[in-house]
Amino acid sequence: xxxxxxxxxxxxxxxxxxxxxxxxxxxxxxxxxxxxxxxxxxxxxxxxxxxxxxxxxxxxxxxxxxxxxxxxxxxxxxxxxxxxxxxxxxxxxxxxxxxxxxxxxxxxxxxxxxxxxxxxxxxxxxxxxxxxxx
Numbered sequence: 258x259x260x261x262x263x264x265x266x267x268x269x270x271x272x273x274x275x276x277x278x279x280x281x282x283x284x285x286x287x288x289x290x291x292x293x294x295x296x297x298x299x300x301x302x303x304x305x306x307x308x309x310x311x312x313x314x315x316x317x318x319x320x321x322x323x324x325x326x327x328x329x330x331x332x333x334x335x336x337x338x339x340x341x342x343x344x345x346x347x348x349x350x351x352x353x354x355x356x357x358x359x360x361x362x363x364x365x366x367x368x369x370x371x372x373x374x375x376x377x378x379x380x381x382x383x384x385x386x387x388x389x390x391x
Contacts, residue, residue, distance in 0.1 A: 271308025298386035
């Protein structure tokens with residue numbers, strides 16, 4: 258594992274890195290509030306992950322036709338505890354490498370294991386909003 262600290266950009270910083278405007282969010286006003294959080298979190302995570310990958314390796318782009326290219330994804334699990342008795346908590350089981358498949362969203366691939374770990378920790382609430390909001 259690399260000893261270099263991975264810096265995860267904020268949404269606004271990631272927008273600058275990926276030539277986006279932070280105010281260009283998905284239109285969700287017509288959706289129920291719980292669904293709005295999901296789609297906003299989905300968008301923000303995709304932008305932050307793309308920005309993170311550009312900071313680490315500006316030439317890296319997930320190539321889903323290349324089975325030999327490593328792609329890393331946080332693999333969170335829901336755990337029940339005293340504060341989340343229903344199991345609504347989210348903790349990181351690991352950051353897995355995978356071949357091209359449909360287990361996770363393609364836009365959520367990190368270029369390194371370290372980036373996947375750091376990204377999950379920095380964006381935990383976005384992962385909760387995206388995946389556990391239903």
